[in-house]
Amino acid sequence: MQPDPHPHPHPHPRPVPAAAPHSRPERTSVAIVGAGPAGLLLARLLDRAGVDTVVLESRDRAYVEQRQRAGILEQATVDALRAAGAGDRMDREGLPHDGIELRFDRRAHRVDFPALTGGRGVMVYAQTEVVKDLIALRLADGGPLLFDAEVRAVTGADTDRPVVHYCHEGRERTLHCDYVVGCDGFHGVVRNAVPDAVRTTYERVYPYSWLGILAEAPPVYDELIYAHSARGFALASMRSPSVSRLYLQVPNGTDPADWPDDRIWDELDARFAVDAEPALKLERGPVTAKSVLPMRSHVTEPMRYGRVLLAGDAAHIVPPTGAKGLNLAAADVIVLARALTAWHATGSTAGLDTYSDTCLRRVWRAEHFSYFMTTTLHTDPAQSPFDTRLQLAQLDRVAHSPHAAAELAENYTGLPIPD
Incomplete structure (x- = not known):
């Protein structure tokens, strides 16, 4: 902790004249x-x-x-925007979500947020x-x-x-x-x-990136899908009922130009596939944006x-x-x-x-x-079959243990903001 080297000498800050909207206050x-x-x-x-x-x-x-x-907005973020008078359009146009779906080992499991957190959820609002x-x-x-x-x-x-x-x-x-x-x-x-x-800085750089796209196509599912597969991670999200936001795990240094639209859609279909829904396919539409996002963790103290x-x-x-x-x-x-x-x-x-x-x-x-979600769902290029089995075991525990599922749901919907 860095204390203030010059505590304010008076009970109130120095008065500041109001600035006109387009002035350049000094x-x-x-x-x-x-x-x-x-x-x-x-x-x-x-x-x-x-x-x-x-x-x-x-x-x-x-x-x-x-x-x-x-x-994705946590419950506390949603509450703060509403309290600040900035939630009207969010409440009209945002998409409340009560869970996510995990896909792994060619099966699907839904995590029910309200049931596991005492009623909390998240809001999809860009x-x-x-x-x-x-x-x-x-x-x-x-x-x-x-x-x-x-x-x-x-x-x-x-x-x-x-x-x-x-x-x-x-x-x-x-x-x-x-x-x-x-x-x-x-x-x-x-x-x-x-x-x-x-x-002091702390950092971890991950050996993969995300290829993200925006597409004029309705979401395949009404909540987010997080998929672990032997081909790599995939995520199905959305921006609105008619616009999908989708991600694929790709190697670091990937050029988006190397991924034409058809290749992206084919790979997404392959990574989301589960045995219970062999015919499920994403609805394809024009890709309006495409970029590669590196993955890192970093903290400055x-x-x-x-x-x-x-x-x-x-x-x-x-x-x-x-x-x-x-x-x-x-x-x-x-x-x-x-x-x-x-x-x-x-x-x-x-x-x-x-x-x-x-x-x-x-x-x-x-x-x-974030580290847990990243390392559990992504396939490290250097990982062994043993490592993959550990990932699947952890995902299976979330699917079958209410305690493990509650831990994920509580963190995803957001921990309390301290007073």
């Missing part, structure tokens, strides 16, 4: 770098609590709103739509949101006057603030403000240094198998919003002082679950 309480779901949700929560914020995003609005990422909703709310409220604002550096992290240096509309600018929150991802700038001497705090991918990466990435980011900023709100109201830094430790306990639990 001073704010909290500078948020990155307009992904983490940064935008944090801004929304703080704005509703009366905490002044400025959001800086290096990309343009069109890029941010089209950036394809996760599509990150692109979460971002669109939060951007629209931010702009409607008039909060400063600067696109094409490239952050160059953060200085003064270990003082009570950190400064964000950025370029916007061809001019170098500075933003003075009380706190800086890095929601700018794994390759972002803010995490570099944490000196190497106090930063601590998530706070002085007046700089990290959230989401800036602090941790999980492989997508457990659907934890966006949800971990949301959990981070929910904890952080509570801490910053308390600081704003009382001057207390207690929540900020424990932010890193509080989040990291949940992060490492999610890292373990």
Whole structure:
């Protein structure tokens, strides 16, 4: 844990003048770098609590709103969006899910989430739509949101006057603030403000990637299908009742151009095949997007240094198998919003002082679950038949043990976010 080296000397933060929607403020309480779901949700929560914020995003609005990422929202994330007034369209258009189907050894088993977790489930609602909703709310409220604002550096992290240096509309600018929150991802700038001497990183790189496609085709099943097969992992997901999101395990370094559409569909059919449904075939449609996603686990500790705090991918990466990435980011900023709100109201830094430790306990639990799902369902190119039998034994235990199934369901639907 990194305590604040300069605790606020007064019971309330310094007053900050309100900024016009399109102004370039030079001073704010909290500078948020990155307009992904983490940064935008944090801004929304703080704005509703009366905490002044400025959001800086290096990309343009069109890029941010089209950036394809996760599509599974845990119950706590759904609840947080609703509480923030950002859940109306999600509730109209999102797809509530009460389970997943595991396919292995040419058989299928459904994991019933509500029955195993006391009623919890998940929501299928794409990150692109979460971002669109939060951007629209931010702009409607008039909060400063600067696109094409490239952050160059953060200085003064270990003082009570950190400064964000950025370029916007061809001019170098500075933003003075009380706190800086890095929601700018794994390759972002803010995490570099944490000196190497106090930063520890943990990483695992997996020997396979995902080939992901979007297709104008209705989903084959009304819930997600996770498939283990001798040919490799496959996942059937969806974006809407008419758009499917599908994934195939492929070797690292795969070029999407080497996978024409027919080859993808044929391979998906082969990996999802089970003996009880020999004629089941995916409904094929035009493939509108195709990309390769490398798989890695990564954690940076601590998530706070002085007046700089990290959230989401800036602090941790999980492989997508457990659907934890966006949800971990949301959990981070929910904890952080509570801490910053308390600081704003009382001057207390207690929540900020424990932010890193509080989040990291949940992060490492999610890292373990994502690792479990990844290594249990994927076929490592170097694994032996013995290793494969161990995977099948674990999947069979989930299918036959209520305790094992409940452990999977509780982690998938999301662990509680600590107060």
